[in-house]
Amino acid sequence: MAIGASGAWWTASQHYGLEIETLNHAATKKDLGTATKAVEDMASFQKGFNDALTIFQATQQRNAQAQQDLGRVLLDLRSTSAGLRNDFADLPARIASAAQPALAEYATTCTAVFETMADRGGRLVESGAGIAAKADGHAADAQMIRQSWPGQ
Template sequence: MKPQTIATAVGAALIFGAGWAANGWRLGQDIAQIQLTHTQELAARDAGTFAVAQAIDTNYQGALNASIQEQARLAGAAAVATRNAGRLREQLSEADKRIATASAAAVRDYAATANKLLRQCSDRYAELAARADGHALDARVCRAAWPVN
């Protein structure tokens, strides 16, 4: 082979190798840029997901705290109702003793008053039942509307 042909071949090989290396570097830069963009997109998505999760957690904690306060309030109201019921039982026991020795007119007045009171209790019980049904319906609607994964 002629030295000129060998030099040409070596020169062509060097040019080809340099082009190959330059193209590899360029593609390496492109890949690095794509990886950086993908990483940034993942970070932005994860930040958005974290913000949503944190908002849900904050809302849940607020609802839980409100529920705990409401339970305490209801427990206090139940204790008051229990004390009042005890006093009412004592009063009824005393009334039984007084009725045994009362006149007929006093017993009739007592019966009329008791009937009026029972009528009022019945009306209030019906109102309470209607409100309880409304609350139960609201709870069913909330459970049915709650998203399920």
């Protein structure tokens, strides 16, 4: 009788031990699935972050180039303006002593110069507007990166 009871006890022990191991295995498998999903999510986030950082850096480089271009245009404009000031300084004396054909030629030349100035001024305004738009885009990219950073 004792052997039968011991055998039954051992069989029940083995059965419940197997059931416990099966439950432990299922829980571990579920935890592993959750951890795998978390790692995949982190990898996806990191890729998005790296892409955003690449775009941000490219935008910074374009903005720096646009600022350099604007600086060159402004220097050219200052140089041209200084030259015009010198030309205009002695203009009244030259007009007073000029003959009629020279005045007509001078008027034509002045008109051409003013048309060129107006055209270049318009392009300068367009260039400035383009730089402002790029700066707005840069600011938006920087804000997006700040907002997407963990812990913010």
